[in-house]
Amino acid sequence: MSLRSGSPMAAWGRPLPRDDADELRWLLFHQEEVLSLDQARQHLTPKAIRHRVASGRWRQVHRAVFVAHSGPVSAGQRRWAAVLAAGPEAALAGLTAAQAGGLRGFPDRPIHLLLPASSRRGSLPPGVRVHRTVTLTDRDVVATGQPRRTTPARSIVDAAQWAPGDGEARAIIAAGFQQRVVRADDLHQVVDRLPRVRRRRLILATATDAAGGSHSLPELDFLGLVRRGRLPEPARQKVRTDSTGRRRYLDVYFEKWRVHVEIDGGQHLDPRAWWADMRRQNALWVDGDRLLRFPSWVVRAHPDEVLTQLRDALRAAGWRG
Structure with a gap:
């Protein structure tokens, strides 16, 4: 099948076959089978629209938004419906935009939208939360990809400042x-561009620590504990090569004293992961490192015990702080 030069691109970069589809079919393909009432009116008569809904070919998911099938509505289709209902100035934002950009591990409801403070909007589908801003420039919006959404950095910052608590903000x-x-x-x-961003100090401090290698909330909690106890600053996610030549990442490593700390999360309920960690631990002991392991809940619930053991290990290794 030949494609015309300059044919449109799908969100994942594949040319769309416009030679074989009319404009409405291409629009539905591009928007994951979702379209607004205004878009439908550009291609169909009101009678034709009503017939598609009455016959079950289309499903009305909002007063002015349709899905061109009768089955379950996917997460991607819900995002499209929210943006189309809110109008052309709306953008997916916060956790919703971050998830559209690849972030994993957080619930996908509600759908967060960002709108300029001065813009008007109509009614929205259930489960959509609108945020207003005076700062929404082209620098904050992804130039390619649909539906319209904020950039990864703006999405993470907004998700952190809209989070219900500091802990979730740091986790994001x-x-x-x-x-x-x-x-x-x-x-x-x-x-720097947002004049009144909430949790500014927390966001910047967490980003600095995360960029330095603390890639989970328990690791960030542990780093805060180290600083509170005035212990030496450790390396995070230190790369070591094991006896088989594989690269291993150490959660926390006090390199001068060869004290290594592992913070165990829920993944250690998996026996295979648990054995892989024990094997790595054994290799470190063979090499002469001291290794301490703490469950993540102990770091939060019993920080003084963690500090005491860590301080004792460092002193036994020669630290004189």
Whole structure:
């Protein structure tokens, strides 16, 4: 099948076969089978629209938004419906935009939208939360890809400032770095542009620590504990090569004293992951390192015990702080 030069591109970069489809079919393909009433009216008569809904070919998911099938509505289609209902100035934002950009590990409801403070909007589908801003420039919006959404850095910053608590805000930032959704320079530039960003100090401090290698909330909690106890600053996510030549990442490593700390999360309920970690631990002991392991809940619930053991290990290794 030949494609015309300059044919449109799908969100994932594949040419769309416009020679074989009319404009309405191409629009539905491009928008994941979702379209607004205004868009439908550009291609169909009111009678034709009503017939598609009455016959079950289309499903009305909002007063002015349709899905061109009768089955379950996907997460991507819900995002399209929210943007189309809110109008051309709306953009997916916060966690919703970050998830559209690849962030994993957080619930996908509600759908967050960002609108300029001066814009008007109509009614919205259930489960959509609108935020207003005086700062929404082209620098904050992804130039390619649909539906319209904020950049990864702006999305992570907004998700952190809209989070219900500081802990979730820190977890979102850490996940953004761990999953390589965001870069430190981009995030700092966004914060500099937002005059009244909430949790400014927390966002910047967490981003600095996460960029330095603390890629999970327990690791960030542990780093805060180290600083509170006035212990030496450790390396995070230190790369070591094991006896088989494989690269291993150490959660926390006090390199001068060869004290290594592992912070165990829920993944250690998996026996295979648990054995892989024990094997790595054994190799470190054979090499002469001291290794301490703490469950993440102990770091939060019993910080003084963690500090005591860590301080004792460092002193036994020669630290004189």
